[in-house]
Amino acid sequence: MTKRYVGIDLGGTNLKLGLASAEGELFRRLSVPTGADEGPDPVMARMAEAVRRLAEEAGLALDDLAAVGVGAPGPLDCQAGIIHFAPNLPGWINVPVRDTLQEALGRTVVLENDANAAAYGEFRVGAARDVRSMFILTLGTGVGGGIVHEGRLVRGATDTAAELGHVIVAHGGRLCGCGNRGCLEAYASATAVVERFRQEAGVSDLARRPRLEAKDVFEAAAAGDRAAARIVSETAEYLAVGIASILHVLNPEMVVLTGGMMGSGEAFLEEIRGHVRRLAFPSAWEACRLCSSRLGGDAGILGSALAAETFDRTGQLA
Amino acid sequence: MTKRYVGIDLGGTNLKLGLASAEGELFRRLSVPTGADEGPDPVMARMAEAVRRLAEEAGLALDDLAAVGVGAPGPLDCQAGIIHFAPNLPGWINVPVRDTLQEALGRTVVLENDANAAAYGEFRVGAARDVRSMFILTLGTGVGGGIVHEGRLVRGATDTAAELGHVIVAHGGRLCGCGNRGCLEAYASATAVVERFRQEAGVSDLARRPRLEAKDVFEAAAAGDRAAARIVSETAEYLAVGIASILHVLNPEMVVLTGGMMGSGEAFLEEIRGHVRRLAFPSAWEACRLCSSRLGGDAGILGSALAAETFDRTGQLA
Numbered sequence: 001m002t003k004r005y006v007g008i009d010l011g012g013t014n015l016k017l018g019l020a021s022a023e024g025e026l027f028r029r030l031s032v033p034t035g036a037d038e039g040p041d042p043v044m045a046r047m048a049e050a051v052r053r054l055a056e057e058a059g060l061a062l063d064d065l066a067a068v069g070v071g072a073p074g075p076l077d078c079q080a081g082i083i084h085f086a087p088n089l090p091g092w093i094n095v096p097v098r099d100t101l102q103e104a105l106g107r108t109v110v111l112e113n114d115a116n117a118a119a120y121g122e123f124r125v126g127a128a129r130d131v132r133s134m135f136i137l138t139l140g141t142g143v144g145g146g147i148v149h150e151g152r153l154v155r156g157a158t159d160t161a162a163e164l165g166h167v168i169v170a171h172g173g174r175l176c177g178c179g180n181r182g183c184l185e186a187y188a189s190a191t192a193v194v195e196r197f198r199q200e201a202g203v204s205d206l207a208r209r210p211r212l213e214a215k216d217v218f219e220a221a222a223a224g225d226r227a228a229a230r231i232v233s234e235t236a237e238y239l240a241v242g243i244a245s246i247l248h249v250l251n252p253e254m255v256v257l258t259g260g261m262m263g264s265g266e267a268f269l270e271e272i273r274g275h276v277r278r279l280a281f282p283s284a285w286e287a288c289r290l291c292s293s294r295l296g297g298d299a300g301i302l303g304s305a306l307a308a309e310t311f312d313r314t315g316q317l318a
Numbered sequence: 319m320t321k322r323y324v325g326i327d328l329g330g331t332n333l334k335l336g337l338a339s340a341e342g343e344l345f346r347r348l349s350v351p352t353g354a355d356e357g358p359d360p361v362m363a364r365m366a367e368a369v370r371r372l373a374e375e376a377g378l379a380l381d382d383l384a385a386v387g388v389g390a391p392g393p394l395d396c397q398a399g400i401i402h403f404a405p406n407l408p409g410w411i412n413v414p415v416r417d418t419l420q421e422a423l424g425r426t427v428v429l430e431n432d433a434n435a436a437a438y439g440e441f442r443v444g445a446a447r448d449v450r451s452m453f454i455l456t457l458g459t460g461v462g463g464g465i466v467h468e469g470r471l472v473r474g475a476t477d478t479a480a481e482l483g484h485v486i487v488a489h490g491g492r493l494c495g496c497g498n499r500g501c502l503e504a505y506a507s508a509t510a511v512v513e514r515f516r517q518e519a520g521v522s523d524l525a526r527r528p529r530l531e532a533k534d535v536f537e538a539a540a541a542g543d544r545a546a547a548r549i550v551s552e553t554a555e556y557l558a559v560g561i562a563s564i565l566h567v568l569n570p571e572m573v574v575l576t577g578g579m580m581g582s583g584e585a586f587l588e589e590i591r592g593h594v595r596r597l598a599f600p601s602a603w604e605a606c607r608l609c610s611s612r613l614g615g616d617a618g619i620l621g622s623a624l625a626a627e628t629f630d631r632t633g634q635l636a
Contacts, residue, residue, distance in 0.1 A: 075599075075601055133474070133475060147567070149467065149472065154467065154568070155569070156451070156568055156569020156570065156602070156605070157451060157569050157570060157571045157605040157606070158569060158601045158602070158604070158605040159569070159601070160565075160566070160569040160599055160601045160602040160605070161566075161567065161568050161569035162567065162569075163566040163567075163569075163599060163602070164566065164567065166563075166566040166599065167563040167566055167567065168487070168559050168562060168563045168597070169486070169489055170488075170489050171487055171488050171555075171556075171559045178599065180562075180596075180597055237489075238489075241486050241489045244486060244498075245484075245485040245486045245563060246567060247478075248478070248479075248481040248482065248484040248485055249465070249479065249480065249481075249482065249485065249564060249567050249568070250472070250474055250479055250567070251473070251474020251475050251476060251477070251478040251479035251480075251481075252474065252475060253475045278498075279486070279498055281393075281478055281481060281484065281496065283393050283476045283477070283478045284474070284476070284478040284481070286476070287474070287475040287476040287478070288475070
């Protein structure tokens with residue numbers, strides 16, 4: 001039998017798991033509530049239990065799994081396998097998630113930043129499978145980033161590389177969750193899109209809706225709401241400023257955008273492209289395709305599984 | 319005899335050459351006027367002649383030179399050895415400088431972007447000789463950049479990586495020479511410092527001086543000129559915005575600043591550090607030393623010589 005890998009996307013709400021081949025075929029998925037408010041030990045026990053259940057449902061023993069990859073929010077330390085802190089996981093302070101899971105499962109475990117895992121998934125088997133250098137922006141509650149350079153993830157000296165949501169696009173601008181001002185995340189996260197719309201749209205019914213989401217703003221823009229359209233356009237422009245800056249650092253072959261907002265379709269992407277074309281050097285822009293995710297919500301679990309595969313095959317982190 | 323390498327810094331005003339060992343000892347320098355207005359062929363003939371003269375002065379034959387490195391302004395193509403275009407070198411359009419020099423000298427020649435060469439020099443034998451990942455900002459007429467990641471230069475898909483002067487620090491801000499607005503270069507080049515001072519200082523004697531240089535502004539600031547001090551402070555802040563953004567992309571171990579402006583001393587550097595500390599994630603800031611060049615004006619020739627050494631030793635670009 002060919003080797004099998006499990007990828008786990010450790011989210012604040014759900015644990016999402018996938019069983020994959022070394023080539024990145026996704027055979028089976030599983031999603032269970034994280035139960036984050038119970039703290040790290042019960043969550044890690046639930047992760048181990050979910051791996052067992054996923055294997056069992058696929059007719060496999062734990063020993064049939066070559067390795068397990070965990071994509072997790074950070075800051076974390078990939079080499080040591082420790083999550084230092086995670087805003088959406090109460091009580092996770094310096095948790096040795098890799099060694100704990102390794103002991104519980106008796107399998108090799110690899111820890112990876114969640115946005116890096118998404119980048120690696122798109123790089124190995126997604127939108128960027130034909131290139132050697134790319135970065136991803138994950139537009140969700142925050143803006144995450146992951147970079148692949150010459151086929152390997154860029155982690156930096158302390159696993160703080162590719163924090164692309166905190167590239168500054170407007171010096172002295174909107175306050176970001178990180179405490180700084182003007183970060184890309186303060187403009188282009190799904191959360192920021194909703195906040196900016198509420199602040200700028202005035203007294204419209206839509207802006208006063210209690211459970212407003214970024215996709216509602218995008219839908220309203222598409223339906224002709226002028227305030228929403230202005231927010232969407234400005235979001236495209238801020239994204240382009242961040243992307244152009246990063247193109248001038250990395251000059252990659254591809255930029256992949258992902259997250260619920262990107263479901264709004266090709267028009268938004270085309271608007272971003274127009275701004276980047278104007279803001280970036282021709283040699284940087286022409287070398288680069290700017291596109292949507294191919295793997296969507298599976299990028300994290302596939303990337304985690306394939307990061308485990310890389311470690312299993314090479315003995316090195318992806 | 320141990321191997322000898324020549325590094326050439328191809329500037330718009332002068333050709334600077336250095337003869338170095340594989341370990342980066344600089345034995346001998348030579349500087350001759352570029353004569354750029356005569357166009358590419360005479361300049362390339364002068365480069366070859368200068369290499370011959372440098373070897374001769376050192377008691378060497380051309381055959382004693384293992385390889386020659388050229389650090390040149392771009393855009394250029396390192397793999398093909400071609401300078402596509404150079405703003406300060408009239409008539410240089412798609413000039414095959416590597417092959418032309420190789421034929422004239424009968425020695426292996428390597429072409430490298432000039433700021434990349436400076437980064438590589440600092441990385442191999444300068445301020446960054448003890449780290450594996452760093453970037454440099456060269457603050458001159460423009461703002462150049464070079465990045466070393468895991469011991470190798472980052473060139474990108476089309477040799478447009480590390481154009482760090484064109485990271486956007488103020489969306490919609492000052493017009494940059496590249497045609498875009500708000501680039502780091504539009505605030506932090508020596509040229510921009512002088513222009514900003516002239517625009518903001520009003521009618522002071524200093525601002526009306528016809529041949530004003532950035533170091534004059536820095537000296538005036540140190541001597542208590544309030545307008546000059548404000549410009550210097552703002553320059554430190556814009557540099558910090560750009561540096562913080564790049565830290566969040568690369569998370570390197572070191573940032574090296576170079577160029578005449580940095581001669582103004584530790585106080586300016588300390589002011590930049592204060593802003594970066596405030597703007598960057600603690601894990602990115604704490605991993606990173608921010609310091610001045612160690613090689614100064616020799617970084618380009620040493621980096622070019624050592625890029626030639628790397629190619630001679632490994633068959634790959636640095």
